[in-house]
Amino acid sequence: MATMIEHPGEQDFLQRLMLDNPWWDGITDDLVHDLPQRAFFKRFWTAIEKNDGSKAVVLTGPRGVGKTVMLRQAVAELLNADTPRRHVCYISLEHPLFLEIDLPRLPKLLRSVRGISADHPLWLFIDEVSYQRDWEDRIAKLLVADPMLRVVAVSALAPKKDALGHIQSLFLPPFSFAEYLEQRGIAPSDVLPQTPNVGRYTADIPDGLIELNDLFEAYINEGGFHDRDGEAGSIHRSLHSDLPGLHGISSPSDLHRLFVLLAYNTGAEFSVETLARELDIAKNTLRRYLEYLESAWLVRRLERVDQDAKPFQRAVAFKVHLIHPGLRAGLIGAKAMDSGTITRLAETAIQTQFLTSSAGIESLYYARWGHYEVPFVFLDRRSGTPLFAYHCLWRDEGIRKPREIRALVNFRTSHALPLGAFVLTKAQWHGGKIGGVPMRFEPASVLALRIGLEFSQL
Known part of the structure; x- marks a missing residue:
């Protein structure tokens, strides 16, 4: 008799997200607590503050210049501004568990599990979004499916030019x-x-x-x-x-x-x-x-x-x-x-x-x-x-x-x-x-x- 092959399910995704989002349990994210902000952070944060959901804010740039750190710092800034902690989710698509996740379904799952009504903003911070094929199209579907969703992402690759209608791209350069x-x-x-x-x-x-x-x-x-x-x-x-x-x-x-x-x-x-x-x-x-x-x-x-x-x-x-x-x-x-x-x-x-x-x-x-x-x-x-x-x-x-x-x-x-x-x-x-x-x-x-x-x- 053949062995049943099991695949990770939504419960596994949620357990991993609980580990990656310690603020859901009232715990401070110590990973970025003592790290200095790059000068570019002000520009990045201004774009996030002005985000009305019509476009995703995507931070792109070379590997190793601090994009992930800046993304986590933006999460900390948002939480310090008294945004409800359960309304803020960080996910890294570089993690093996999330390589095949159906990204457009994630907001609905989060709203259901975290008890967030459809008329309240949900902040989704996506690290290494370019680890999904056609990631620009997936972001577009996210925005269409949930008008109150606010997407902030990090990509190791520059977005395609035809995606700029639904993406505000910011380039984080190497150090001057x-x-x-x-x-x-x-x-x-x-x-x-x-x-x-x-x-x-x-x-x-x-x-x-x-x-x-x-x-x-x-x-x-x-x-x-x-x-x-x-x-x-x-x-x-x-x-x-x-x-x-x-x-x-x-x-x-x-x-x-x-x-x-x-x-x-x-x-x-x-x-x-x-x-x-x-x-x-x-x-x-x-x-x-x-x-x-x-x-x-x-x-x-x-x-x-x-x-x-x-x-x-x-x-x-x-x-x-x-x-x-x-x-x-x-x-x-x-x-x-x-x-x-x-x-x-x-x-x-x-x-x-x-x-x-x-x-x-x-x-x-x-x-x-x-x-x-x-x-x-x-x-x-x-x-x-x-x-x-x-x-x-x-x-x-x-x-x-x-x-x-x-x-x-x-x-x-x-x-x-x-x-x-x-x-x-x-x-x-x-x-x-x-x-x-x-x-x-x-x-x-x-x-x-x-x-x-x-x-x-x-």
């Missing part, structure tokens, strides 16, 4: 350089050197710059993530978990090969054709894998503009940066030492600073025409006018020959760049001209700190 310093107990204003009033080249190094550069190199190698496992853990959980298979990745090994290539060459220009040829992967498959790496917030593509700062109608080439330069050290297991690699990682660190605001994310491009390249061009979102441009050269010796930054010189000649043309250096910090064109030489560490501070306020 400024936030990294704060996490280490260092006030950014205490380590930001005074701007020297120098109009031409000088070999003098301002007080405090060597110490700031040491901190910047530590940030480049290890400073973007909240978890103890840091960058290595972020890579592992995005590539080696069930997530790739759940979202259509048929060959995890090819996905890994693509990521390794992009990580090792962060900041380089690619095309789908060159990547497909290099890795011997079909172009359509490669596009899908690249989209997954972007949606998992491991890499970010920069779009290209020409010498006139105009996008190409048929975009073939693009730059790929790691979402944070520390992912390279997490992958390789060693810190970058040579100036060429540190230059590329410093460039990647600069783009990471812009992730602290939607204005920064949407306005950053690179320019390439012929053999010339300007690594960063920031465009006004309304007019398309370039506002400033950067070129990075991480080294101590003087930059005096125009050919080294000829692309930036030419670009500055063609555009007013009201906020300036910058050569990002290791230690040079002065004004001046190259080829008769005004330039500003500034340490990359200083600019990274300023960008993170300024854009975090937007």
